[in-house]
Amino acid sequence: MKLRKVTAASATVLALALTATACGGDDSKESSSGSTGGGQIKIGIKYDQPGLGLKEPDGSFSGFDVDVATYVAKELGYKPDQIEFVETKSADRENALARGDVKFIAATYSINDERKKKVDFAGPYLLAHQDLLVKKDSDITKATDLNDKKLCSVTGSTSAQNVKNDFAPKAQLQQYGGYSECIAGLQSGAVDAVTTDDSILAGFAAQEQYKGQFKLAGLKLSNENYGIGVKKGDSATVDKINTALEKMVSDKAWDKAVQDNFGPADYKNEPAPKIGNIVK
Numbered sequence: 001m002k003l004r005k006v007t008a009a010s011a012t013v014l015a016l017a018l019t020a021t022a023c024g025g026d027d028s029k030e031s032s033s034g035s036t037g038g039g040q041i042k043i044g045i046k047y048d049q050p051g052l053g054l055k056e057p058d059g060s061f062s063g064f065d066v067d068v069a070t071y072v073a074k075e076l077g078y079k080p081d082q083i084e085f086v087e088t089k090s091a092d093r094e095n096a097l098a099r100g101d102v103k104f105i106a107a108t109y110s111i112n113d114e115r116k117k118k119v120d121f122a123g124p125y126l127l128a129h130q131d132l133l134v135k136k137d138s139d140i141t142k143a144t145d146l147n148d149k150k151l152c153s154v155t156g157s158t159s160a161q162n163v164k165n166d167f168a169p170k171a172q173l174q175q176y177g178g179y180s181e182c183i184a185g186l187q188s189g190a191v192d193a194v195t196t197d198d199s200i201l202a203g204f205a206a207q208e209q210y211k212g213q214f215k216l217a218g219l220k221l222s223n224e225n226y227g228i229g230v231k232k233g234d235s236a237t238v239d240k241i242n243t244a245l246e247k248m249v250s251d252k253a254w255d256k257a258v259q260d261n262f263g264p265a266d267y268k269n270e271p272a273p274k275i276g277n278i279v280k
């Protein structure tokens with residue numbers, strides 16, 4: 001897997017250099033929320049989702065969301081070393097944007113009506129589907145097999161919501177803070193299945209330490225249209241991000257990011273969505 005080498009150390013050194021020389025780029029451009037001034041931009045990502053948003057042991061970041069975020073930031077006028085990635089867990093995303101902790105969020109963040117009451121979205125930039133991950137020898141193959149089974153998902157995710165509202169109301173749903181915790185639970189036997197987007201589950205299943213232990217059920221239980229979240233009302237940023245996403249697709253950087261990040265997991269992604277085209 002190709003790694004983005006954006007170390008915290010190099011970002012800090014650059015930030016100090018920029019502050020010291022007061023040449024932090026166009027300050028007027030990003031003086032609002034999510035900017036620390038001095039030409040830095042704060043972007044929310046996941047830290048524990050291999051292939052999407054992962055903080056590596058050396059402090060660098062990798063994943064499709066990281067590549068999309070880095071491309072978008074470049075189009076907004078920020079080099080990779082001007083980016084500060086901030087962890088935004090599923091349940092924290094709306095609040096992080098409302099508080100102005102980050103300028104935008106690229107964190108497997110599905111666009112839906114409930115969230116649109118609190119935040120605005122650019123995109124979509126990827127279409128994923130909810131699926132189940134189980135142990136290799138499990139006999140769970142469909143949603144109805146989950147009745148009375150221990151099913152893990154994450155607080156504040158559409159995945160957990162869909163279980164309750166829709167396809168497995170009789171499962172014993174356990175909600176953790178992040179998917180890596182669910183995966184640890186699956187490995188230890190504390191839970192029988194993990195549910196979230198197939199893109200995320202494929203990334204975990206391909207990890208060296210889990211290879212050959214898990215399988216995806218291959219169910220398309222929902223449509224998850226990944227958007228880039230911005231603060232409610234910041235339509236100027238939405239427009240700029242949409243322009244950047246269109247360019248990322250047309251100049252094939254989107255294809256490269258797919259290849260780099262989903263190739264190792266052998267994840268069969270959907271084609272690039274059209275901006276504004278939400279699959280219900």
Ligand code: GLU
Nearest residue numbers: 090108109110157158224
């Ligand atoms: N895409 C889904 C969501 O936005 C599940 C993945 C996640 O929790 O980030 O809730």
